[in-house]
Amino acid sequence: MKVTLLSTYHLNGGAGVAATRLHRALRKAGGQSTLLVERESTPEPGVVGLAESALQKQWATARFALDRLSFVPYEKNKSVRFHFSPATIGANLSGHPAVKEADVLHLHWTNFGFLSLTGLRKLVRSGKPVVWTLHDMWAFTGGCHYARGCTHFRHACGQCPYLRQPIPHDLSNRVFEQKLDILREANRLHIVTPSRWLAQEALSSKLLGRFPITTIPNTLDQGVFRPIEKAEAGRQLGLPDTGRPRLLFGSFNTTDPRKGFRYFADALHRLHTHWPTLQPEILVFGKGATHDANALPYPIRQLGVLTNEADIVAAYNAADALVVPSLEDNLPNTVVESMACGTPVVGFRTGGIPELIEHTQTGYLSTVGSAAELADGLAFVLNHPNPTTMRQQARQFAQRQLAEDVVAQAHLRLYQTLLHS
Structure with missing residues (x-):
């Protein structure tokens, strides 16, 4: 049985890494x-880049630019430019040998000029079983990747808050109707969601509500993402031993408002006021500079973009807790990675995050948007009388639920079922 996974990115972004x-x-x-990806980040067995020659790479860049430019006339402002995808531009993936030779096609995150809606229709019409793992809400909305409280996708998109002129028959409505038309032909489509939360959102939608949905979490190599000594982790990152506890914040793009750094900053001020004896230092990794960094009451160390897995593992192990104040999220890789390294997580009770954190056992869950509760969570972890137990419980959860063999076998069983149905 040959399976071809399709993903815009190879080792960039959470969805690309998960795929x-x-x-x-x-x-x-x-x-x-x-x-099959747009282009390989580095040579790897079984990974095929769509863009291999210099000309193909130029065309891949052009597709990305055209895809983004197609949305510019409609966007409300620049802040939403990468949060909505009309999917009008894409490559002809249906003719690629990796697609033609596959018994099962498995879609992941395919936006930004990789797979257009026209291309999606061709894959659906191929007659092959199609598995679609959702890494955000785009598959069942009129174009947004996260609805941010909007529920139009349950009936029909339109009057979209991401658009400059939100009207009943706006761009989101047209994209929604085109998806609806494509999915009418999808007789061998099975949806996979990494979180139960995203499964419920998809089931409530008009676009995907009729399709079978299976929840299978993301996985990772737990021989790589594992506990190591905190002092060793600090030395690897070049961190001086100050004796302070450390709180870690990380994201592909730390300036994305959805990732909630401003709530973390507010929580740190509250921690400083109500627990003055706690004096943590803050570690931040990812693209972009956090906007409140200079105003924080504690020292902050910017680790930048970490591309080496050993450095990423060291960052988790150097920290006493990972902080994930996301306002909306599916099943963040940062939480999965942190748990595998045995590092507790403090986050908001939103999306798939509560499915990974057992409150007060492997971390702390706070009400979404409550900096006060987030500060309580930081204090709880930093004051915990037996942090070793909490770290062990986090690691054990990852071993039970997120192991490679567990997740791989769940997918292989699904592929076999679809092939023989």
Whole structure:
């Protein structure tokens, strides 16, 4: 059985990393997996880049630019430019050998000029079983990746808050209707969601409500993401031993408002006021400079973009807790990675985050948007009488629920079921 996974990115972004980790897990389990991406980040067995020659790479860049430019006339402002995808531009993936030779097609995150709606229709019409793992809400909305409280997708999009002129028959409505038309032909489509939260959102939608949905979490190599000594982790990152506890914040884009750094900043001020004896230092990794960094009451160390897995592992192990104040999220890789490293997580009770954190056992869950409760969570972890127990419980959860063999076998069983149905 040959399976081809399709993902815009290879080792960039949370969805690209999640797709690559699944590809590796499938191959370790004996599956015949190919991962088709826009371009390889680095050579890897079974990974095929759509853009290989210089000309193909130029055309890939052009597709990305055209895809983004197609939305500019409609966007409310620049802040939403990368939060909505009309999917009018894409490559002809249906003619690629990796697609033609596959027994099962497995879509992941395919936006930004990789797969257009026209291309999606061709894949649906191929007659092959199609699995679609959702990494955000885009598959069942009129174009937004996260609805941010809007529920139009349950009936029909229109009057979209991301658009400059939100009217009943706006761009979101047209994209929604085009998706609806495509999905009418999807007789062999099965949806996978990494979180139960996203499954419920998809089931409530008009676009995907009629399709079977299975929840399978993201995975990772727990021989790589594992506990190491805190002092060793600090030395690897070049961190001086100040004796302070450390709080870690990380994201692909730390300036994305959805990731909630401003709530973390507010929580730190509250922590400083109500627990003055706690004097943590703050570690931040990811793209972009956090906007309140200079105003924080504690020292902050910007680790930048960490591309080496050993450095990422060191960052989790150097910290006493990971802080995830996301306002909306599916199943963040940062939480999955932190748990595997045995580092407790403090976050908001939103999306799939509560499915990974057992409150007061492996971390702390706070009400969404409450900086006061987030500060309580930081204090709880930093004052915990037995932090070793909490770290052990986090690691044990990852071993039970997120192991490569567990996740790979769940997918292989699904592929076999679809092939024989």
